Structure formats: C-alpha cells, structure tokens
Amino acid sequence: MLTQEFALTATPAQTTTLSALMAEPEATVSDAPLYTPEAAGFLLALLLLSPKEPKEPRGK
Numbered sequence: 001m002l003t004q005e006f007a008l009t010a011t012p013a014q015t016t017t018l019s020a021l022m023a024e025p026e027a028t029v030s031d032a033p034l035y036t037p038e039a040a041g042f043l044l045a046l047l048l049l050s051p052k053e054p055k056e057p058r059g060k
Helices: 012-022 037-049
Strands: none
C-alpha cells in the first residue's frame, strides 16, 4: 500500500488569512422578498375589488 506524507508549510497567520478569505460572510439584514402564500389571495382580492376603468361618453 502506498502512502504519501506531506508537511504543512503555511504559518498559522497564513492559515487564518486564507480561512478569512474563503469564508463567505452572511448579511445581517437581507432585503430579499420573502415568499408568503397569503399575499397571493390578498392581491387577488384587491384586483377583484378594484374599480372599473372609466368609459368614454357615447353622446358627445
């Protein structure tokens, strides 16, 4: 069985720097819209209850 040995040549400071560069920080506050299924029914109700578009008068 073949085995390979390797020695770590990076200093602890380099390892810490590399780890900080590789880590993706998460945003504390996200402004992404959230999916809410209740909103679909509310928007449909608003659409159905909205006033109709005014029509042009025929006699003039």
